[in-house]
Amino acid sequence: MKIDLHCHVQGDVVLECINLYEDLDREEMVCRIMFNTAFIRSNILMLNRDHVDMLWNAKDQFPKDFRFEVSVYAKWRTRLFLQYMDFYMQLLLMVGYLFRYGRSYFTCHNRACYSSRETRTWG
């Protein structure tokens, strides 16, 4: 079960998961996590039921293999840049190569090539 957030954050962040009753009015805290973005080194925060803050006696309400995963990525520009970095590098190399060897790129340097053509035309 996946729930989209798409929220930009920085620094100390509190993420609360709240249960809404049927009347959509009353609320009850399910779990809460607090973390600092500077210390997150991976793209996913994997938390089991011992890693989230919950009500004192609510542990039985969570199944044993409960997993709370928060998928994060660095700000979108960085992410896009990283995603297309390979492409940019290739483009840069190609442009550089064309500038350096552009003139000679379409000309043939193989002597055998010329000589055979010459012999063929003259002979």
Add this chain to the structure above:
Amino acid sequence: MKEVDGDHFEAHIRGIAADLLENFHDYSFMIANFGTKEEESPIYHILSEYGMTVLDYPGHYEGCPLLTMEMIHCILKSSESWLSLGQHNLLLMHCERGSWPVLAFMLAALLIYLGHYSDEQKTLDMVYKQSSLELLEMFAPLNSMPSQMRYLRYISTRNVMPEWPPADRALTLDCVILRMVPNFHGQGGFRPIFRIYGPDPLMPPDQTPKVLFSTPTKSNLVRFYSQVIVFYRVIRCSAFKLLATALSCIIVFHVINLLKYKIRIFFRF
């Protein structure tokens, strides 16, 4: 830990201050006071008269009994420098009503920061054992030890990281994935909404926490997730995976058989 009411509070604090000055007359005191209120605490006015330095700190961060990393770092650094100045410097920690979890966390953090303890869980447990669990449950509805443990781990990475605390980093919380659904309605499921609090990344100078995200309660995003249905989906997904694996196994088996047959035909044996 003692709970003292209004009028007796001042007399109580004065008594303690007088006791301290009598027993430790050539010592200097610094008091870190963790409170829930924004304004100056009463303890500040009382203890200033006795020549003690009182530093006021907030008692929570958006309802979570923790402080911002910046503030934690500031408190730890000032405490370390105060304690290292001389043998006659004492650091006292005091909390106002309901801020005991923050005090416990900061004490554990300081013990780890100074290198007296290394195991985060044991240190936090040891500090929490100074008070009864009933008192803790009375003041804090949630058990916030997991988040406090996370922050203690951040603090103990100081020895590993070349630069501590690391530079602030902007992130995007993409989505939340729940593998199993907790049972919250008594109907085997729950109807989750999410709220995110933190400083606004688009306004870096302003560090006050705000609501950054909140699921609108009157929208079709609010859905009931039943344990049975999610379990069924998980089973269905794994069943599909199993089926796909079996199919690919069968195909590979047939291809190998075919190849064997062709090879036999080709070499005529």
